[in-house]
Amino acid sequence: MSDRICQRLKALNLRSSNLIKATGASRGTVSQWVNGGTEPSAKYLSKLADVLGVTERWLTEGGLVEESSGNSHPGPDIRRRVPLLSSVQAGNWKEMVEGNLDEVTEWIETTAKVSPYAFSLRVTGDSMSSPPGSGVSLPDGSLVIVDPDIEPVSGKIVVARLNGSSESTIKKLVVDGPNMYLMPLNPAYRPIPIDTSCEIVGVCVRLEMNLP
Missing domain, CATH: 2.10.109.10 (Umud Fragment, subunit A)
Structure with missing residues (x-):
């Protein structure tokens, strides 16, 4: 899973600090995810998948990248x-x-x-x-x-x-x-x-x- 996490970090130009902020995990815990020491528990999996823009299934099982959203985002509100x-x-x-x-x-x-x-x-x-x-x-x-x-x-x-x-x-x-x-x-x-x-x-x- 650490390989997949690193793959998405690179693809989205994200850093470990982004994972810390999005999941609420400690710096040491995120470091373990990235370096392959431990895998994220169920407590963090959903938020981690969200910030990496993929499905939980792809994060845990691999295979072809399953992005959780397209390349468009909601526009600004009508003022x-x-x-x-x-x-x-x-x-x-x-x-x-x-x-x-x-x-x-x-x-x-x-x-x-x-x-x-x-x-x-x-x-x-x-x-x-x-x-x-x-x-x-x-x-x-x-x-x-x-x-x-x-x-x-x-x-x-x-x-x-x-x-x-x-x-x-x-x-x-x-x-x-x-x-x-x-x-x-x-x-x-x-x-x-x-x-x-x-x-x-x-x-x-x-x-x-x-x-x-």
């Missing part, structure tokens, strides 16, 4: 529901918060830790689709979770409303000395120079999308 807005609604989000939420017809559940003023927005077009291997990409149809309470700093993906426009746009904020730009992730599109008249509505904190 809140946020309204799904149109680009026009996002540009006027401050006004909506003050009493026009009746206009919201769809809400999105998110695991993101965001402020009560957060909302979601659907990406349209391919200006935020970056080339393969270039890092973050926001493909057409994906959803971003936006938090207006986060400070917009250079390098963040933001939702912005240009002066004179009623619609908002999703772009990467780039500050280069005195110059500021809204930068598409798709190199086929040109950066948009902006000044202080541009309103940053919020910072994108999470990307939600369906797999093809």
Whole structure:
């Protein structure tokens, strides 16, 4: 059994200290298990099998590895529901918060830790689709979770409303000395120079999308 225990320790990158914590056994007892001095008693077998991710039968009898669980784990809990807005609604989000939420017809559940003023927005077009291997990409149809309470700093993906426009746009904020730009992730599109008249509505904190 010690060979099987060592095999699983190596496979899972665990240490004896992990076995001590999971089973409640003493350091000396765990050392005996690992080195082949003694085998775990029934008192410890269930907890030992759990931490090693195998069945008790495999641990005691050997054979082909019988993992007790797959390679997936429960995801984080849903933290809140946020309204799904149109680009026009996002540009006027401050006004909506003050009493026009009746206009919201769809809400999105998110695991993101965001402020009560957060909302979601659907990406349209391919200006935020970056080339393969270039890092973050926001493909057409994906959803971003936006938090207006986060400070917009250079390098963040933001939702912005240009002066004179009623619609908002999703772009990467780039500050280069005195110059500021809204930068598409798709190199086929040109950066948009902006000044202080541009309103940053919020910072994108999470990307939600369906797999093809």
